[in-house]
Amino acid sequence: MQQTIQPLASSFRDPSGFVFQKDGIIYRQVNKTFKEDFDHFTGGGCYDHFIKNEWLIPHEEIMENLSGSDNWYKTLRPQKIPFISYPYEWCFDMLKDAALLSLQLAKTGISFGIIVKDATPFNVQWLKGKPIFIDTLSFERYDPSKPGEVNFHFILISTYICMTDLPQKPR
Numbered sequence: 001m002q003q004t005i006q007p008l009a010s011s012f013r014d015p016s017g018f019v020f021q022k023d024g025i026i027y028r029q030v031n032k033t034f035k036e037d038f039d040h041f042t043g044g045g046c047y048d049h050f051i052k053n054e055w056l057i058p059h060e061e062i063m064e065n066l067s068g069s070d071n072w073y074k075t076l077r078p079q080k081i082p083f084i085s086y087p088y089e090w091c092f093d094m095l096k097d098a099a100l101l102s103l104q105l106a107k108t109g110i111s112f113g114i115i116v117k118d119a120t121p122f123n124v125q126w127l128k129g130k131p132i133f134i135d136t137l138s139f140e141r142y143d144p145s146k147p148g149e150v151n152f153h154f155i156l157i158s159t160y161i162c163m164t165d166l167p168q169k170p171r
Contacts, residue, residue: 005067014118016137022066028059028136029067030074037140038073046112046139055105056133057081057125076136087121094131098124101131105139115142 005020016034020027030038041047050056059076066075087095102119109116116138123135 005069014135014137016140018067020067026078026080027062027066028076028078029069029072030076030137031069031071032073033071034137034140035073038137040141041112041114041136041139044112044114046109046114047136049108049112050105050133054127054130054132055101055108056136057127059136078134078136081125081127081132081134083126085126087124090121094126095121098131101133105133109139110142113142114139 005022015031016037017028017030020029047056051058057078059078062075062077064075065072087098090098098121101124102116102121106116106119117140118135118138123133123138124131125134126132
């Protein structure tokens, strides 16, 4: 089958799947190559725990290959975020809250055998005044034989900021 939908420009790095838009609705495709990790995350209780705590944006599974891709496993329709913002627009406290969310996801996920593979601040948005993680495909099974696979650039920088409790400088 020929792929008929192109991924959004912001969805270019992840071999696990991609985000695309069809008829004004945002979808996320889960690729076949990510099937085992996705099923472990959603079927092992971690996804439900994150949703219950409002740490991860919920999604609806659409059992239709909307993209036309041969690598299609599932299509997700995430809950819509009414306003998209970017980390470079956030104040210090928002960055700190986003970092703490990422750390909470990493800490809790490990008890489910899950790691966060892409803890970038661009995977965090704001909903109802709280940070919420938006990338369902950033969670994969923990494999102790693969050290250092987690993208910690955001977590490390944010942890340093949170631990030092640097005062916010006025402009």
